[in-house]
Amino acid sequence: MYPGTLGQLTFDESYKSLLVTQTPNSTKVENPEQHQWSSISNQKMSKASAGVQRIFTIPKPKQPQPQPKPATFPVSIKELANEPDPEKLANTFKQQAAVSVSFRNRHNIYDFTIARLALAKRFSLIEDILESHKDFKEISHEGFAIRIISLYGKAGMFDHARKLFDELPQLDCVRTVKSFNALLKAGVECKRFDEMCTMFRELPSELSITLNRVSFNTIIHALCARGLLDEGLLMLDELKNKGLSPDVITFNTLLDAFYREKGFHGGERIWAIMVAHNVAPITRSYNLRLQAMVDAGELANAVAFFDSFKKDGLKPDVNTFNALIKGLCDLGDVAEAKKWYDRLLDSEETPNRITFSTLVPRFCDCGDYELAFDLSKKMFNRQIVVDEALLQLVVDGLVKQSMVDEAEELVELGKSNSYVQYSLMMPTNDKLPENGDHSV
Template sequence: MSFSRILRRSFSTSFESNSMPNMKSIARDLYEEHSLKRLVQKFKKFSKLERFRTKTGIYKNTVHRLASAKCYNWIEEILEDQKNYKDISKEGFSKVFDEMPDRNCERTGLSLGALLGACVSSKKFGLVGELFEELPKKLSIEPDLVSYNTVIKAFCEMGSFDSAVSVLEKMEKKGVEPNLITFNTLLNGLYRKGKFPDGEKIWERMEKKNVVPDLMSYNAKLRGLALEKKSKESVQLFEEMMSKGVKPDTLSFNAVIKGYMNEGNLEEVKRWYNEIEKSALAPDRKTLEMLLPFVCEKGEVELAFELCKEIFERKFLVDVSLLQLVVDGLVKESKMEEAKKLEQLGKFNKYRRYSLKLPSDE
């Protein structure tokens, strides 16, 4: 497959939108345009403005939106339209890779990074490794940090963690220093897949490089500790991040709660659930989705009922089977009033109707 075709089919990226020279109003207009056909028409119209053609973020996000909708023909239409302008040779545009030399535009590390990023966004992870091995040698391109990070992400997505770590070692030998994104990509992949010892090696490596962990780093490790059923260490890490000025988010609390759930510790699960609100945060949909089966299993159907009420109050969309699980638990415990109320909430709420069944309905 030609590089240009890969780029057309795969490119993904970031955004902004109206039809006036004011860039903010233009960015807003594009962002709020629901019709993809009109989006393409407006994009081509705005491209006549030189200032618009310098806003690579709008280019990237527009292509990403079209790629997500699998409108590759419209992506190609946008790319082809850019050939009308002389400044196509400026680095940063979503160029057709094959045609760059013909337009007096040298293919660089940034170009390579764009192509690799396009493959990752379209989930062509295997292709990333092939291109990374082939193109730098063939085109005498020296990969930059972004390219290395993209390849590491691709290998992590594939579960090829040995390959991902080997890329880290290769970039260091080439004198390209890994950054926080490099380490967070590896930490997320390793801890999430239960490779805790390997994750710890990367954490140590990060500290030796004097790269300071951020919220994403801590959340990755908290998830790893949850899988390992190491809640004591999880709480210690939670306290450490706070002492270092890293403010936890709901994902941080979810990870600690998940750890205690894995250990079957109902009391600590309830305590940490309450800690979310004490911290001025709020449970998210994931919090409630993971809690409902657990509290039902533990016979805490009244708590499950309260959690369901919160789901409706906050208009979270959940699978009907979760709510039915609670209805069944309430009926089993002869709490028919609560069961009927939950059934009515499902039937008459104003954002999504759930068909929940009571024994009398069957």
């Protein structure tokens, strides 16, 4: 409202409308300029005065429609995913973060957005988003700062992660081994292994930070990633010197590296050390050992080792089944691989992307499009992103087998699912695959 206006009427027009003489049958508006004020009784003056008060208080005049403001409720991942413009995506994200504490607490939406911008190589937009978080009061909490450091690491922006870590004291955030470990992890994700090793040796004493087991596990990971497996193994001695003991994560990191780089017998050396430290292996440990058997061509031993899971109180997971399925497929024994796929379905585990990429080409080669269709639907139901070319292969094969309804269902799922859009097409006759031609 502007002074001197009331809705669509001017102030003077509104005031004129107050002076109303009401009778049971009519309502007459008088012109105040022609009215003789001296002839108005005190009672009418009182009524007019009351009318003035009412008109300016009840009802309230209509206000101009406000401009739309950013929603104060968090947007969904789907809404952000549907925004094709990276700059608009970043602006929407910043607006939401600025007005909603609950939005700032949604880790998944942060992970998704930063990953998407990193994939598009829009690092300046990532910097713009994350640097703005220094203005929020939560930045003085180490846990919040750790999230930002970690996001920089996931985006491959280690220098920004290090800069934020160095700035934390100026942001009233006390640095402990937790934020230091987050910085080390960012170094692993950015493959800045040399700098990590330097930080590991120098920063703790400079900052009066006491390293913990997580710190050592992270540096062991870095050393193994650099191919320095023996140096990683020597860290067990440093752990002991610090009064710390290795855990199953320590040994799984070493097992993964030694089985992969030094073969089955090299990994068995680490397995023996793990047993000597009285560290109980977990399902991942068993999976690493089983995978090493498969890689060594000892598939029969791997199948026999599968039975030891239950005997030792462990439950095979989808990765256990995938290792055996892939090993059998590589040997060309698709029939046996199908049996293990059936065992996977009978268990409480569910197929994943690796299961799909391993089996779908084999199912198509065998002409078993019903199984390929069923596995494809499972991927949609679980919102697992898979290779579009493999999905198209299934669609083409279904049409060729006259399973048109199933093919159309997959095409529709590719368009209508809420997490990623696939450009699947119903094939024409001249684009149908020939028998045995299932290359992707």
